[in-house]
Amino acid sequence: MLTIQAVSAFNDNYIWFIQQPDSKNLLIVDPGDAQPVIEAIEQQQLNPIALLITHHHSDHIGGIRELVSRYDIPVYGPKSEDIPFLTHPLTACENLRISSEFPSMKVIDVPGHTNGHIAFLIGENLFCGDTLFGAGCGRLLGGTAKQLHASLQLIAYLPEHTNIYCAHEYTQANLRFAAIVEPNNTEIKRRILETDDLLSKDQPSIPSLLRIELQTNPFLRCHQPDVIKAAQHFSGHQLLDSEAVFSSLRLWKDRF
Secondary structure, eight states: OOEEEEEEETTTEEEEEEEOTTOOEEEEEOOSOHHHHHHHHHHHTOEEEEEEOOOOOHHHHTTHHHHHHHHOOOEEEETTSOOTTOSEEEOSEEEEOSOTTSOOEEEEEOOSSSTTOEEEEETTEEEEETSEETTEEOOOSSSOHHHHHHHHHHHHTSOTTOEEEESBOOHHHHHHHHHHHOTTOHHHHHHHHHHHHHHHTTOOOOSEEHHHHHHHOGGGOTTSHHHHHHHHHHHTSOOOSHHHHHHHHHHHHHHO
């Protein structure tokens, strides 16, 4: 059982710390800002052993230079993107072993938000960067709708108890859109209340369970009749498959 904690950065980013319960050794996911990472490391007297990077955007890589300089640690990230100080370029693989202390992890290619985006599956925990959010998904900033739809379908087939660790606190805003798409979805209504309660207590809405995403995230529900109907109403024409529904939803959300 891993210990996973969120380190907040910028306005809404989460940098993830991964440890074994009785160890100070630490994996760090997407350190966009070095300062809060260093503060947390020093306060807890942790020992960083590697950085895990999902994609090249500055709010995910901005702290790499300072952390590598300070701690002399390897950087694991997508092979096809420009990641500073990258020591271990990655594409999809089944058994990435960083340390004997940590379980081997699966690297999944999940392009769409960017063209080379990857995710790390460690046990039952998916660190998916900006591919899948609470009740939403990433914008198309280098990849295509076809890619992102396929990536989300890949995630959707993981076990339903998979914990989704995304990189932003966007759940509340995403649920407002989800409620417009599916106004009769009682699970969305329930999740809105639960998310509002968490945030009012300064608690993160992340991680979420994949099971909950499958019930409330319109971008994972492109096969559902109410979602298809709503997407067709927005687009003004018939949509023939789930990829077309997804593309319509993504454009709608961009304008929402």
